[in-house]
Structure formats: structure tokens, C-alpha cells
Amino acid sequence: MNLAAKFRETAISVVPVMLIVFVLNFTVAPLGSELMMQFFIGGILLIIGLSVFLIGADIGLLPIGQKAGAALTSKRNLPLMLSVAFAIGVMITIAEPDVQVLANQVATVDSSMSKTLLVLMIATGVGLFVALGLARIVFQIPLRRLLIGAYAVVFVCAYFTSAEFLGIAFDSGGATTGPMTVPFILALGAGVAAVRGGKNAEDDSFGLTGLASIGPILAVLILGIMARGKTPAAETEMSAMAGEAAAGLMVFVHLLPEVLHEVFNALWPLTVMFLVFQFTLIHMPPHQFVKMIKGLVYTFFGLVFFLVGVKGGFMPAGTALGAALGGTGRGFLLIPIGLILGAVVVCAEPAVWVLNDQVETVSGGHIRRMVMLASLSMGVAVSVALSMIRVITGISLWWFLIPGYAAALILTKFCPPLFTAIAFDSGGVASGPMSSTFVLSFALGASAATGGNPVTDAFGVIAMVAMTPLIAIQILGLIYKKKEKKAAALHSIAAAPAEAVPVSAKDGE
Amino acid sequence: MMSNVAETVCTPGKIVISIVAHHQGERIAERAREAGAGGGTILSGRGTAENSVLEMLGIGDTEKDIVFIITPEDKAGLILNVLQETCASEKKLRGIAFVIDVHNIIKASVPFGCERESSGKTGGAGVATHELISIIVNSGYADDAMAAARQAGASGGTIINARGTGKEEDVKFFGMTIVPEKEMLLILVEKGHSGEVLDAIKELTCLEEPGSGIAYCMDVHDFISLGKK
Numbered sequence: 224m225n226l227a228a229k230f231r232e233t234a235i236s237v238v239p240v241m242l243i244v245f246v247l248n249f250t251v252a253p254l255g256s257e258l259m260m261q262f263f264i265g266g267i268l269l270i271i272g273l274s275v276f277l278i279g280a281d282i283g284l285l286p287i288g289q290k291a292g293a294a295l296t297s298k299r300n301l302p303l304m305l306s307v308a309f310a311i312g313v314m315i316t317i318a319e320p321d322v323q324v325l326a327n328q329v330a331t332v333d334s335s336m337s338k339t340l341l342v343l344m345i346a347t348g349v350g351l352f353v354a355l356g357l358a359r360i361v362f363q364i365p366l367r368r369l370l371i372g373a374y375a376v377v378f379v380c381a382y383f384t385s386a387e388f389l390g391i392a393f394d395s396g397g398a399t400t401g402p403m404t405v406p407f408i409l410a411l412g413a414g415v416a417a418v419r420g421g422k423n424a425e426d427d428s429f430g431l432t433g434l435a436s437i438g439p440i441l442a443v444l445i446l447g448i449m450a451r452g453k454t455p456a457a458e459t460e461m462s463a464m465a466g467e468a469a470a471g472l473m474v475f476v477h478l479l480p481e482v483l484h485e486v487f488n489a490l491w492p493l494t495v496m497f498l499v500f501q502f503t504l505i506h507m508p509p510h511q512f513v514k515m516i517k518g519l520v521y522t523f524f525g526l527v528f529f530l531v532g533v534k535g536g537f538m539p540a541g542t543a544l545g546a547a548l549g550g551t552g553r554g555f556l557l558i559p560i561g562l563i564l565g566a567v568v569v570c571a572e573p574a575v576w577v578l579n580d581q582v583e584t585v586s587g588g589h590i591r592r593m594v595m596l597a598s599l600s601m602g603v604a605v606s607v608a609l610s611m612i613r614v615i616t617g618i619s620l621w622w623f624l625i626p627g628y629a630a631a632l633i634l635t636k637f638c639p640p641l642f643t644a645i646a647f648d649s650g651g652v653a654s655g656p657m658s659s660t661f662v663l664s665f666a667l668g669a670s671a672a673t674g675g676n677p678v679t680d681a682f683g684v685i686a687m688v689a690m691t692p693l694i695a696i697q698i699l700g701l702i703y704k705k706k707e708k709k710a711a712a713l714h715s716i717a718a719a720p721a722e723a724v725p726v727s728a729k730d731g732e
Numbered sequence: 733m734m735s736n737v738a739e740t741v742c743t744p745g746k747i748v749i750s751i752v753a754h755h756q757g758e759r760i761a762e763r764a765r766e767a768g769a770g771g772g773t774i775l776s777g778r779g780t781a782e783n784s785v786l787e788m789l790g791i792g793d794t795e796k797d798i799v800f801i802i803t804p805e806d807k808a809g810l811i812l813n814v815l816q817e818t819c820a821s822e823k824k825l826r827g828i829a830f831v832i833d834v835h836n837i838i839k840a841s842v843p844f845g846c847e848r849e850s851s852g853k854t855g856g857a858g859v860a861t862h863e864l865i866s867i868i869v870n871s872g873y874a875d876d877a878m879a880a881a882r883q884a885g886a887s888g889g890t891i892i893n894a895r896g897t898g899k900e901e902d903v904k905f906f907g908m909t910i911v912p913e914k915e916m917l918l919i920l921v922e923k924g925h926s927g928e929v930l931d932a933i934k935e936l937t938c939l940e941e942p943g944s945g946i947a948y949c950m951d952v953h954d955f956i957s958l959g960k961k
């Protein structure tokens with residue numbers, strides 16, 4: 224059955240993380256039995272939550288976004304389309320819990336900054352880029368040109384901004400595109416592409432999320448330029464994080480109201496938008512309408528379980544793990560362990576599953592989700608390992624971001640457009656709640672234990688997680704391109720006279 | 733180059749359609765190739781819920797692969813047998829398969845060239861035991877059609893996402909062609925029951941608008957269910 228299959232899949236993706244932490248617990252980094260218990264319960268909640276969330280996304284979030292995108296395009300009214308897209312971007316960002324967290328982080332760097340202003344700026348950034356992304360599909364502007372242009376602006380702004388804002392800005396690109404917004408934006412783009420006929424329609428299905436995550440980067444960088452010269456107050460964030468771990472097993476119960484509130488906040492704008500769309504644009508028949516509502520309910524409970532598990536079990540374990548490893552005088556261990564953790568953690572990101580499913584569907588099964596998962600896993604593994612090097616040595620984020628993004632942008636020239644679009648989407652997708660809690664806590668713990676500066680050293684880990692998939696997936700694209708060329712060459716040679724090969728959609732592999 | 737034109741033309745022929753779980757389509761196509769089929773086309777679709785509790789919870793849908801294998805008339809039986817045998821021995825492979833008569837198969841052969849031979853007769857078909865109802869509706873409406881069909885006695889169906897190419901709807905929007913999104917619902921019923929199902933779908937209020945969908949029936953023979961019983 225579908226449900227059982229989903230459970231099996233998510234269990235397969237979460238269990239490795241748990242195993243690794245168990246192994247570390249009994250070897251180099253003992254965490255104590257209470258924390259391990261907490262971590263174990265968290266893992267179970269995570270598996271349940273992820274499965275339920277994914278089922279909900281399948282029948283709720285994704286069809287809604289898809290139908291909305293398709294209906295918007297079918298109206299053939301550009302001002303309407305762009306203004307609705309802008310409104311969607313703004314609304315889902317304001318509601319995104321991660322944006323609130325980010326706003327708090329910025330406030331620790333510069334207390335004179337108004338939180339409302341910051342949230343509004345980020346939301347405007349996302350809204351503008353979502354609208355830009357849809358306009359791109361309509362006017363058929365190549366995604367790579369837009370990406371290069373946007374990142375050029377980003378790097379010019381980054382040059383002028385203060386160092387503290389640099390890490391936060393690039394983190395924000397990944398962090399603001401959370402588990403609710405990513406599926407929705409993904410589906411919105413796919414919907415627009417679905418009603419567009421002609422060649423290359425599938426290339427346009429992706430890319431919107433990638434563009435949307437540039438918005439917050441730019442917004443924070445611009446704020447950083449405005450705040451230049453201010454001195455940061457680094458310690459507050461750390462102590463706030465440490466405080467949470469002390470609550471013991473009751474932590475899950477204590478977290479519940481907070482998480483309920485958070486998820487509710489993320490979901491209600493989507494629900495309101497859905498209802499507005501239903502009665503103005505998409506007019507779904509009753510059966511389908513009820514099914515979508517059920518989907519939204521599932522996403523709600525799924526995400527609640529997931530976040531309670533992550534925050535109650537994984538976050539404290541991550542911090543303790545980082546601290547234990549960093550503090551033993553065997554700091555070099557952080558690098559290989561970061562590598563392994565990165566590889567397995569990405570498999571437990573909800574949005575990653577949604578993206579991989581979408582990729583498989585849009586490509587008609589040509590690009591398998593397991594292939595996507597493996598590439599993402601490799602990419603993120605490298606990024607976490609590099610982040611650990613940064614934590615230990617304190618090398619500036621610049622040295623990784625500039626070559627990384629330069630490589631990603633250069634690759635757009637050679638890589639098939641579909642893969643470029645998927646790659647830039649997967650950047651925002653890979654940096655979901657797992658990396659912004661578990662991996663970030665791990666980095667913070669390690670950074671504190673090795674005596675570094677958490678703000679400049681540890682933040683930035685999400686930026687790295689968001690960057691490496693751009694390269695990994697595009698390399699995958701190059702491999703596919705090469706394989707296809709080879710297969711095509713083989714095909715024309717092997718086409719012996721007697722062999723009449725009926726059309727086969729999958730012969731190309 | 734033109735000498736490479738294929739000589740085999742199979743008209744009339746059969747189309748073997750098999751619906752199995754997601755990712756099993758390749759396996760089916762592979763076995764069919766071993767049994768003498770030239771190849772296959774695999775589509776992805778979703779199967780509607782098998783039982784009403786799951787359906788009510790909204791979690792009954794499963795991902796499916798639909799495999800189309802076009803073959804000469806004489807090979808269809810063999811392919812079907814091979815599929816049945818394979819599936820009986822492998823636990824994971826479960827699904828259905830059936831055969832439809834087709835004629836006027838046109839094949840573009842490699843590298844160029846296109847052959848056509850038409851034949852009016854639909855060659856010695858087996859006894860039609862089932863009917864395949866195909867319903868093409870605007871995207872999102874297939875689930876409602878399925879619900880109606882189920883009330884009329886159909887057991888389940890498979891939904892494929894598709895794009896329409898209706899002439900009057902082919903409109904440009906800044907140089908971009910807008911095509912209507914469609915869903916194609918395939919339902920197999922026993923011979924003689926298609927009328928009830930079609931009537932039930934016709935009754936749906938959401939399909940009252942002109943142009944909201946079409947439906948048609950085909951005779952199907954050699955219906956088998958694959959997999960261990």
C-alpha cells in the first residue's frame with residue numbers, strides 16, 4: 224500500500240542518521256542515556272511526521288500549487304499573473320517560521336534593526352523573484368541568464384556588506400524556503416509549465432524555487448550594507464540554543480504548543496490562498512476539493528510531528544555531538560563525521576523528497592529519485608565537511624562561496640537546462656528544517672567547543688548546504704548528457720535493417 | 733541511408749497493455765522483449781484507491797506504470813503468457829494485463845522512412861471478456877469521474893496526466909502556446925457493464941459544461957491479472 228511504502232521509504236532515510244549518532248555515542252562522543260532516549264523518540268516522531276507530511280503534500284500542497292499555476296497562466300492576463308505571484312511570494316514568506324528565526328538572528332547582530340522591516344524586506348524579495356520567475360517562463364528568457372544576472376547583483380552587494388551579514392544572508396536563502404513553501408512554489412512553477420505547450424516545456428517546470436531563494440539573500444545583504452560598521456553581539460544566540468536542551472524527555476510536550484503555532488502560521492496563508500483560488504480561479508469539482516483539504520490537514524499534522532521530533536530530539540543531540548567532538552582535542556574527527564552526517568541528513572529533508580518525486584514525474588521516470596537523492600547526498604556531504612573545516616580553521620566563507628557559485632554559474636553553460644533548473648531548486652530544497660536545526664546545531668556546538676566565533680564560523684553552514692547541490696546536480700546533468708549522446712550514437716549504429724523498434728520512451732537510458 | 737527502412741510491418745496487430753506498480757514497468761517491458769516484442773512505451777499514472785476506508789482517508793492512491801506493447805498478432809498470446817509466468821514467480825510484480833486489437837499500425841523506422849499499410853479487418857480476435865473505458869477530462873476531474881464510476885460498479889481505475897491539443901483552445905500568450913491540462917482515466921469493466929458506468933459519469937454536474945470531456949469504450953480480450961493469487 225501507498226502508506227506502507229511511504230513509511231518504509233522515510234524510515235530508510237531517517238534510520239541511517241540515527242544509526243550514526245548511536246555509533247558515535249558508543250565510541251567517540253558519549254551523549255548520555257537521557258539525551259539518547261530523547262534522540263530516539265525524536266527519530267520516531269520524525270519518521271511518522273515525514274511520511275504523513277509527504278502523503279499530504281502529494282494530495283494537497285502540490286495539486287493546489289500546480290492548479291493555481293496552470294489556472295493563472297490560462298487566464299492570459301500578465302498583470303494579474305505577476306501580481307498574484309508577487310502576493311503568493313510575500314504571503315508565504317511572512318508566514319514561514321524560519322523567517323522569524325532569521326529575523327531574530329539578525330537582531331542579535333544589529334539590535335537597531337526593526338524586525339518587521341526585515342521580514343517585510345525578505346518577503347518582498349521572495350515575492351519579486353517569484354513574479355520574475357513566472358515572467359521568465361512566459362517570455363522564455365533562459366533561466367541561466369537570469370541566474371547569472373541575479374547572482375552578479377548578489378555578489379556586488381556581498382562585497383559591500385559586513386562580514387556578519389554575509390553568512391546570515393546566504394543562510395537565509397536556504398532557510399526561508401521552508402518545507403511548506405518549497406513544495407508550493409515547486410508546484411506553482413510546474414503548473415505554469417504544464418499548460419505551456421511546445422518544446423522544452425519540462426525545462427520550465429523547475430527553477431522557480433531557485434530564483435525565489437535569491438530574494439532573501441539580496442534583502443539581507445542590502446540590510447547589511449545599511450548596517451555596516453555595527454559591532455555584533457554573538458553570544459545571545461548560542462545561549463538561547465543551549466537552554467533548550469536541558470528540558471529532558473518532557474521537551475516534546477513543551478515544544479508542542481510552540482510547534483503547533485509555528486506550523487499553523489505557515490499553513491494558514493496557503494489555506495486562505497487555496498480557498499480564494501478555488502472560488503475564483505481553479506474551481507475544482509467537489510471530490511477533488513475535499514481531497515485537497517484532506518491533504519492540507521495531513522501536511523499540518525505531519526509537519527507538527529516532524530518539527531517536534533527534530534527540535535526535541537535532533538537539535539539537542541546535534542549540539543551535544545558537535546560539542547563532544549570539538550572538545551575532545553580530536554577536532555579533526557569533525558570533518559569525516561560531518562561528511563557522513565551531511566550525506567545522510569539530506570535524505571531526511573521533507574522537501575527533498577517532494578522535489579525528487581516532482582523530478583521523476585516531470586521527466587516521465589527518466590531521472591530516478593534515487594539518482595537525485597544520491598547526488599544531493601554527495602553534494603551535501605561535501606558541504607558539511609567543508610563547513611567543519613571552516614569551524615576548525617575559521618577560514619572566511621568567501622573562500623568557499625565565490626568559487627562555489629562561480630563553478631555553479633559556469634556549469635550552467637554546459638549543463639542541460641532542465642538540470643540547471645533542478646540544481647538551483649535543489650539548493651533551496653536541501654537546506655530545509657533538518658539542516659537548519661540538526662546540522663546547524665552540530666556546527667554551533669562544534670564551533671563553541673573549539674573556541675571559534677559561532678556567528679561567522681557556524682552560520683554559513685546552511686549557505687554551504689544550499690550551494691553544493693547546485694554543482695552536484697549540474698554534474699549529474701553533464702553525466703546524463705554524455706550518456707544520452709553515447710546511447711544515441713549506439714542507437715543509430717545498431718539500427719539494423721530488420722530490427723523495427725517500436726517507439727520506446729525509455730530506450731534512451 | 734534509405735536502405736535501412738524496416739521491412740517488418742505488423743498490420744493488423746495487437747496492443748498489449750499492462751498496468752503494474754511504479755518502477756515495475758521496465759521489468760514488464762524487458763520480459764516482453766525477451767518474448768519477442770520489439771519494445772514498449774511506459775507511462776506513469778496513478779491507481780485509484782482499492783478500498784473505501786483508504787479512499788475516505790485520501791491515502792489510497794498508488795503510483796502505477798502503464799506499459800504499451802505493440803506487437804504482431806501472433807505474438808500477443810506468447811507475450812501475455814510470459815508476463816503471467818514471470819509475475820506468478822515474483823512476489824513484487826502484481827497488476828493486470830489485457831489485449832486490444834489494433835489495425836493500421838504505422839511505424840517510423842530508423843533512420844528515416846515510414847511505412848503504412850492499412851487493413852480494414854480486425855483479424856481473429858479472442859472473445860472479448862472486458863471493456864476498457866477511457867475518459868478524458870479536464871485536469872482534476874478524474875477523481876470525481878472515478879467516484880461516480882465506482883458507484884456504478886467499477887472497481888478501480890488508473891489516471892494518467894495529459895495535455896490536450898484542442899484547436900479552439902490553442903491560444904498564444906506572449907508567444908507561448910497555452911494547452912489545456914487533461915487527465916485520462918482508464919477503467920476496466922466486465923463486458924456489458926460499460927453502459928452503466930458511462931451513464932453514471934454522464935450524470936456528474938461538474939461534467940455538464942460542453943467541452944469538459946469525452947469518453948469511449950473498447951473491447952478487450954485476454955484479460956489476466958498478474959502476480960501471485
